[in-house]
Amino acid sequence: MGPLAGIKIIELAGLGPCPMCAMLLADLGATVLRIDRKDPVELGLKRPLRFDLLRRSRRAIPLDLKSAEAIKLVLRLVEDADVLIEGFRPGVAERLGLGPESCRERNPRLVYGRVTGWGQSGPLKDAAGHDLNYIAVTGVLNAIGRHGQPPSLPLNLIGDFGGGALYLALGVVAGILEARQSGKGQVVDAAMVDGVASLATMFYGFQAAGMLSEERGSNAIDSGSHFCNVYECADGRWVAVSPTEGRFHAELLRRLGIAPAEIGDQMDRKSWPNAYRVLAEKFKTKTRDEWCALLEGTDACFAPVLSWSEAPQHAHLRARGTFVEIEGVTQPAPAPRFSRTTLDAPYPPQEITSANTDAALAPWLSAPEINKLRAAGTIN
Numbered sequence: 001m002g003p004l005a006g007i008k009i010i011e012l013a014g015l016g017p018c019p020m021c022a023m024l025l026a027d028l029g030a031t032v033l034r035i036d037r038k039d040p041v042e043l044g045l046k047r048p049l050r051f052d053l054l055r056r057s058r059r060a061i062p063l064d065l066k067s068a069e070a071i072k073l074v075l076r077l078v079e080d081a082d083v084l085i086e087g088f089r090p091g092v093a094e095r096l097g098l099g100p101e102s103c104r105e106r107n108p109r110l111v112y113g114r115v116t117g118w119g120q121s122g123p124l125k126d127a128a129g130h131d132l133n134y135i136a137v138t139g140v141l142n143a144i145g146r147h148g149q150p151p152s153l154p155l156n157l158i159g160d161f162g163g164g165a166l167y168l169a170l171g172v173v174a175g176i177l178e179a180r181q182s183g184k185g186q187v188v189d190a191a192m193v194d195g196v197a198s199l200a201t202m203f204y205g206f207q208a209a210g211m212l213s214e215e216r217g218s219n220a221i222d223s224g225s226h227f228c229n230v231y232e233c234a235d236g237r238w239v240a241v242s243p244t245e246g247r248f249h250a251e252l253l254r255r256l257g258i259a260p261a262e263i264g265d266q267m268d269r270k271s272w273p274n275a276y277r278v279l280a281e282k283f284k285t286k287t288r289d290e291w292c293a294l295l296e297g298t299d300a301c302f303a304p305v306l307s308w309s310e311a312p313q314h315a316h317l318r319a320r321g322t323f324v325e326i327e328g329v330t331q332p333a334p335a336p337r338f339s340r341t342t343l344d345a346p347y348p349p350q351e352i353t354s355a356n357t358d359a360a361l362a363p364w365l366s367a368p369e370i371n372k373l374r375a376a377g378t379i380n
Helices: 017-027 068-078 092-096 100-106 131-137 157-182 192-199 201-208 246-256 269-283 288-295 315-320 354-361 367-375
Strands: 008-012 031-037 059-063 083-086 111-116 186-191 229-232 238-241 302-304 323-326 329-332
Touching: 008 017, 008 068, 017 031, 017 083, 017 111, 017 157, 059 068, 059 354, 068 100, 083 157, 092 100, 100 111, 111 157, 131 157, 131 192, 157 186, 157 192, 186 192, 192 201, 229 269, 238 288, 246 288, 288 302, 354 367
Parallel strands: 008 031, 008 083, 031 059, 083 111, 111 186
Antiparallel strands: 229 238, 238 302, 323 329
16 A cells, blocks of 8 residues: 555665655555664664664565675665665765666666765765754754754754655655656765755745844744744743734734733834743743643644653544554654555564565565575575
8 A cells, every 4th residue: 555555665774864764665655675784783772673663664684785695685686676775875885786886787777765964975975974963064053042042953853854864755756756757767865964955945045035144043933033932831831832924923912812012013023022021921821731722723823842742642643643553652653644545554663583584575586586595594
């Protein structure tokens, strides 16, 4: 099921954006085979497999990619693949014998997706880095945070997952569509610095128009204004309001019982500090749930600030099925939704066993081929 049903993808196991991309494509129906390390090095934050949610919805086989027989197997799998994705540093896949040229010799229609922080070219391409570095150099990190405070770290959502995984997913899907027209594959160079810069396109437009202050926390939607901000409530919990349009701003003030003259013109930057103080005092008079009863579902552009554990219980998210529980683990459901090619529920990360190896290879190889590989010791 899903719009990508029938698409076959090889994932060379890595960290962050590559497995996130593979999960997204698998959630949408693609058959994804993850090539894991034969003797895995502990990467990232250790947790039991069932909680490693980026590994869901696909099967894996362990291979020693320093072995010629393992490389031969991957190249055999490439022959039947639509896409291969990898997140190694530039040159690593080539040294393994699995670079784009080697793979496309076997399958000229192959879309070869590569995700890195700095990209496949440029003076920093060989340098180590992580999400925080990539959003820093694009100007995005500098813009996030309160006035007079250091830049705030927005988890690794912007670089790894927004600028990396999503742009890689978009790139490989676009590559598949083009290959169906031309009969030729190509390399997708998804650099997180490029993706993050692309995400910031609107703000660079504001900058060019002279409408954006580079002073952090001093613009309309970066916590500089009173109408796009968070406020503490009487119980120490928080709410978020964002009525940027005039009519929604007026609705918020009406429901809060605040006269417009008390805070001044909405778009007058000089009035924002006082307006923020007025709203902050008002929100301190009730608990978060009391404000929810008064404001949620109205045109005041209001929402409670929920924790990880609270969010899946929110009535709207429950009604939409935004979160699902798979074998006792609550997690985000696949997205987006499709009216006709509906999505299957994700299945949990799979243990590496002989039976699961057979199931992983079944869409790619015949039973005699699998048995031969096991007899040779290439697979478990």
